[in-house]
Amino acid sequence: MKNTTGYYTRTAQLLHWLMAIIFIAAWLIGFYSGNFLSYETDGSFKGEVITLHKNIATTIIFLVVIRIFWRYTHPAPELPASMLPLMKKLAHLGHLALYLVLLALPITGCLFSWSAGHPAPVLYLFDIPRLVQEDPDILAIVKPLHIYISWAAGLLLAGHILAALKHHFIDKDNVLRSMIHQGK
Numbered sequence: 261m262k263n264t265t266g267y268y269t270r271t272a273q274l275l276h277w278l279m280a281i282i283f284i285a286a287w288l289i290g291f292y293s294g295n296f297l298s299y300e301t302d303g304s305f306k307g308e309v310i311t312l313h314k315n316i317a318t319t320i321i322f323l324v325v326i327r328i329f330w331r332y333t334h335p336a337p338e339l340p341a342s343m344l345p346l347m348k349k350l351a352h353l354g355h356l357a358l359y360l361v362l363l364a365l366p367i368t369g370c371l372f373s374w375s376a377g378h379p380a381p382v383l384y385l386f387d388i389p390r391l392v393q394e395d396p397d398i399l400a401i402v403k404p405l406h407i408y409i410s411w412a413a414g415l416l417l418a419g420h421i422l423a424a425l426k427h428h429f430i431d432k433d434n435v436l437r438s439m440i441h442q443g444k
């Protein structure tokens with residue numbers, strides 16, 4: 261099955277931009293709380309910021325499942341013929357890595373929260389059923405894991421944005437447009 265239109269489907273575009281907004285917001289809020297707030301000096305404000313981080317970020321779990329299903333059933337447009345095979349390979353590996361962090365971050369985030377004895381709330385509406393009880397041994401693993409993966413995700417995202425801008429402004433090809441428009 262091939263995509264010969266040169267464009268992502270409307271659904272794929274919507275999922276991409278919606279998840280981009282949620283992911284960047286969750287990343288910035290998590291980074292702010294983790295690196296600029298402390299329980300000693302900021303007290304309950306830090307708690308509220310982390311709660312906001314969780315309520316936004318948990319939605320990624322649901323969206324990524326839909327997105328992976330959509331990606332399998334609706335192939336992406338081909339990369340430009342002008343791209344070197346090595347660059348195409350790198351682009352595919354980069355996209356695969358982005359999907360992996362989209363899965364790994366909410367999973368380690370939920371495990372982090374549960375093992376610390378807290379819930380994993382979704383949009384202030386409901387909690388994801390707890391799969392792990394409070395457990396300092398699990399916390400000691402998943403906390404650094406969540407933090408390191410979040411840094412790797414930040415680097416990947418920066419590379420992804422720079423690559424999209426290079427395609428648009430330097431190579432002047434259709435790659436960024438294929439995620440925005442439909443046809444001419």
Ligand code: HEM
Pocket residue numbers: 283286287288290291292293294295310313314317318320362365366367368369370372373379380381406407410411413
């Ligand atoms: C796409 C999803 C997510 C992204 C991009 C993300 C990103 C981040 C980032 C950048 C940090 C700061 C790391 C640092 O200290 O440098 C962080 C911390 C944290 N995240 Fe996430 N996260 C996600 C999902 C989740 C989920 C689903 C939960 C829990 C339900 C969660 C719970 C936490 C907690 C408790 C912290 C520690 C905050 C603090 O110590 O102040 N995260 N996350």
